[in-house]
Amino acid sequence: MSIKLGNITNKNENDLYKIVSNANVMKYVGDRKVWNKKKTQKFIQDTTQKRKNNIKDILYCKITNSRNSFIGIVGIHKYENEKEHSVTIYLSNRYQGKGYGTKALNQIIDKFHKKNP
Numbered sequence: 383m384s385i386k387l388g389n390i391t392n393k394n395e396n397d398l399y400k401i402v403s404n405a406n407v408m409k410y411v412g413d414r415k416v417w418n419k420k421k422t423q424k425f426i427q428d429t430t431q432k433r434k435n436n437i438k439d440i441l442y443c444k445i446t447n448s449r450n451s452f453i454g455i456v457g458i459h460k461y462e463n464e465k466e467h468s469v470t471i472y473l474s475n476r477y478q479g480k481g482y483g484t485k486a487l488n489q490i491i492d493k494f495h496k497k498n499p
Contacts, residue, residue, distance in 0.1 A: 387443035397452035456486040
């Protein structure tokens with residue numbers, strides 16, 4: 383199994399929406415609320431803007447499999463003036479429980495530490 387992390391773009395909107403509008407995926411998220419199209423679009427816009435502004439305390443990436451198919455997103459966020467971090471992962475049901483999430487988390491942590499030495 384191989385995965386690759388990359389930048390989230392507007393081209394990923396429909397694929398991301400399929401995942402975050404799925405109640406079975408979102409049942410593991412804090413508020414358990416599924417996203418609507420508007421929230422998905424805003425998330426992509428905000429993520430793109432933060433990347434363009436080179437904000438170092440936050441990093442979100444799309445996850446693609448060996449066939450370059452979008453399978454989810456992973457992110458890490460360092461809270462301002464604190465040592466704590468928050469990690470987020472939204473992974474398509476089909477790929478849950480198979481090690482894809484663990485691999486994505488390891489990669490995002492490495493990427494974040496390189497960005498924030």
